[in-house]
Amino acid sequence: MTCKEIQAMIPEILREPGKHPEAEKHIETCEACRNELAFIRSLQQELRGAFPQPPLTETIPRRIKVMRKVRYRTLQRYGIYAAAAAAVIVLTFLLPSLFSTQDRTPEMYTYYETETLEAMMAADLSEGMRISDEAIALYLIENAPMNTLEDLSF
């Protein structure tokens, strides 16, 4: 091993003394490598003390800030997926049912029609609307063909 190779290993030699016997033996006999080891050892010690760790009162708010950032990023990234999933659900289930409600023909309301109209006959209009679904009742009042009403002798 050359001096340069051994000098490049000095951080490991300082960290794990005794684990690099060949290099350590060389350092004992080589002044340049000994100087290098002393220099790096002093650098390690001095720089460790040169930047003292900030107190907890300073690092805790910073940690919380980082956690919040990560939460925000998570929301930003996965929020898009959640919004996309919600859009798929709306498109798949809710919109067709809305459209089908709008597109229902009066014939499709036979049950409700009968129920509503019977209720209307048995009581008054407002009572009938409470018994059935309000929207369906309104639809019937506005759109039911006259013959249905006539058939029921309304």
Add this chain to the structure above:
Amino acid sequence: MARQKRKIIDSWIIQYYDKVLAISLRLTGNREDAGDCTQEVFIKAWEKLGSFRGDSHPMAWLKRIAINTCYNFLNRNKVKQWDAVEDISTSEEPVPGAQFRTFDPAYLRVLSPLERSVLVGRVYDELSFKALAAALDTSENSAKVSYHNAIGKLRKVMT
């Protein structure tokens, strides 16, 4: 999945924040920049968590991200960070009888961002040349050359 990822990062912030901050402090030289870099390190870790295979200690992985983040920071802020270098070599007389001047962190400013990152990574953060080369997106040989240059420059300003 997203919640699990966030929980892992939260636990790392609790356990390793101080250690990452210490690396950032040594590289950037001030608390404000170190705080910003540390925040970036954990956000990067969250983003790249899928590539962490778990075969090494999380701190070893975070160290590499920290070195890379601070190195990029130093490169981006080169002018602001490194413009007052000339005065350093005459800033302090050697202590009589001492082998080296008393170390001043400002001496690190004589080093290029790559030299500083390699030196700090080697001497303080116990990273191998291979790990440093990967973190700094350079060759192992270039990392070794930068390390020797850094030691040479520091010796010059400290003796």
